Amino acid sequence: MTWDELRPLLGQATLETLQMTAWSAVLTAIGGTLVGVLLVLTERGGLLPLAPLNKVLGAVVNIGRALPFIILMVAIIPFTRAITGTTIGTTAAIVPLTVAAIPFYARLVETALHEVEPGVIDAARAMGASRAQIVRKVLLREARPGLAAGMTITVVAIVGYSAMAGAIGGGGLGDLAVRYGYQRFEGGVMLVTVVLLVAAVQVVQTFGDLLVRRLSHK
Structure with a gap:
């Protein structure tokens, strides 16, 4: 395959990977933060201790993290079809990417919130702050560096997941690598897609660290 033939394919595949990663990251940030906050609030000694709910949430998160992504993609095909109307393509891939990433990020959110000094929370409670105010103005605010670090790790994982999504027609660089690099034995295509994926991870990690x-510092 010549460079002129490969260039438009790479452009389209890169755009699809960015689209999958961006939408999945946004949905994961929302869903993962919600689940992580609930895990902290409902634990023993939390602001809203509810042991049954905490155990159910913990079990769901653990199951989600334990399932290999490729198996998860296949297992939730009916759910993906119900949400998007299809099981192939970039839009369909966003569903399993998000489902896989939310439990991963939720645990990182839980860890970040646990690092907030208990004294700060106690001071807020003594001043009459409500649970919602403590979560929003104390827990999430004080845990921002940890949350950002966790989101960086999660986005890097999503980039890797998106490459695997190409194995079953998810689009993006993974799909290009499978269809042209692997099935047609185009080693050059495989090399270029790997370089682009590594570059994407490097950019995400650098931005996250900054x-x-x-x-x-704030």
Whole structure:
């Protein structure tokens, strides 16, 4: 395959990977933060201790993290079809990417919130702050560096997941690598897609590290 033939394919595949990663990251940030906060609130000694709910959430998160992504993609095909109307392509891939990433990020959110000094929370409670105010103005605010670091790790994982999504027609660089690099034995195509994926991970990690340092200084 010549460079002129490969260039438009690479452009389209890169755009699809960015689209999958961006939408999945946004949905994961919302869903993972919600689940992580609930895990902290409902644990023993939390602001809203509910042991049954905490155990159910913990079990769901553990199952989600334990399933290999490729198996998860196949297992939730009916759910993906119900949400998007299809099981192939970039839009369909966003569903399993998000489902896989939310439990991963939720645990990182839980860890970050646990690092907030208990004294700060106690002071807020003594001043009459509500649970919602403590979560929003104390827990999430104080844990911002940890949350940013966790999101960076999660986005890097999503980039890797998106490459695997190409194995079953998810689009993006993974799909290009499988269809042209592997099935047609185009070693050059495989090499270029790997370089682009590594570059994407490097950009995400660098930006995440800068954000963490900036939030830490604040």
